[in-house]
Amino acid sequence: MMSPAEWSAVRLTAELAAVTTMLLLVVGTPMAWWLARTHSRSKPFWAALVAMPLVLPPTVIGFYLLLLMGPHGPVGQFTQWLGIGRLPFTFAGLVVASVVYSLPFVVQPLQQAFEAIPERTLEAAATLRAGPWDRFFTVALPLARPGFVTASVLGFAHTVGEFGVVLMIGGNIPGETRVLSVALYDHVEALEFEQAHRLAAGMVVFALVVLVTLYVVNRPRREEGPA
């Protein structure tokens, strides 16, 4: 069946997607909360910035991230000053790039979920003695649960499927940065269509299973409506 090299690519991809998704939930939740609740005039700007990876070619993102993280880029200088070294062509570099690349897929579902919570429900919590953090954890988070499921699944699946950014930032180092999509590309270039099929068909099945699961888990429940 699959060669050890292919298994390594699968494992690496899963690790990358898992770490990226977890980081994105941590970083994306406060961003989504702010975007959902702010009345700031600068909101369209920040919302657009978050959405940029949706419309930019991945190679563009990869190119600029490479410059930023490279030896002369500000991020690169910072990581070198910290003693971490350079990020490009490392797993850590891939994670950073994936976080940027998959950001809208996590932030936008969370933002929509938070926006769907009526202001009066949070106000009710305040009149019942719940402070701001209390309200967030006991009302906003539970009510946004479907948004968190969607955000996690989309963030994970989208990271699994990335190619252009990986090639720019990570290259093709087996066991370090050679993820599934790159391995697939290698097979096709080498005219190994049978192996390519295995990986490609596996991805198709994976995507289908993920989306069906998502739609099952997030089936709309009956909402509170007027009597």
Added chain:
Amino acid sequence: MIEARLSLPRRGFTLDLSLALPARGVSALFGPSGCGKTTVLRALAGLERAAGRVALGGEVWQDDASGAFVPTHRRAIGYVIQEAALFPHLDVQGNLAYGLKRIAPAVRRIALDQVVELLGIGHLLARRPDTLSGGERQRVAIARALATSPRLLLMDEPLAALDAKRKAEVLPYLDRLHEELGIPVVYVSHSIDEVARLADHLVLMDAGRVVAHGAVADMLARLDLPVAFGDDAGVVLDAVVAERDARWQLARLDVDGGACHFWARDDGAPVGRRVRLRVLARDISLTRTQQSGTSIGNQLPGTVEAIADDEHPALALVRVRVGGVPVVARLTKRSADSLGLAEGQTVWAQVKTVALME
């Protein structure tokens, strides 16, 4: 004393008022939609930041002079709105417990059992909000607010989203609330029916200002205000059930210690029960002499106290003192003229219908 001095620019007008409401009983904020009633309530709750000062008893919740502002979750309030706003992810029990477990045991004066019993929601505890009827939801919302043992209960049109049947289902619980828990209530409403039934004190608002305020019985007997109450202008009277006539299913309701009385449909209130009566201005006619051969059961002698123009130029409002209490009658100016009505004159008030409010 509930004290509020608030000013806040709104679309079309500026909210600018100063209120001193009694710290007991129900104070109603009444006025047309968009007059700023809800904003006042939200400012009392700390949900809206108007400029000024808010205090309950000796406790200052907002004082711009000293920069003090107590956030909503630190104010000992209960807040109930039209939409109930129950937490959809918690069952009824969870909703009731939410506020209860956030207050210190030392300030718990109202037991959860008592609240559940008072609002008749014992059979709903395991249900989820989306399975409740509108009236049930509203009762749970009231119970949830009361479970925090609030020092002030703020209610914003709690019955407005309910149809007449559901309203009738919730109203008796509000009456009991009023009788059994000594919590002052500020009640926002645009329904004079609810105000006449529930309120002790009435604040009439228009375009962000207080037009008039006072005890509800005095306010409803004023001739310069019925315009605001429209077609449903009429007085409320405190009465006692004095006698029940089993043959005709009527009850005698004594007003002012028996100085005068009304007969009304017997709704089952026992003798001795204190009730509130509502007598609408349109249900009273005046005659110069006592009538015989009339179907009107209530004829009361009285003295004309004041006559004023009503909203429509054809109509006049006449306040007549019967026994020690005022009633207001609405008649055409032509009738008033043909009767030769004048202040101080003796007349008979014929009352067609008396509504028992509680």
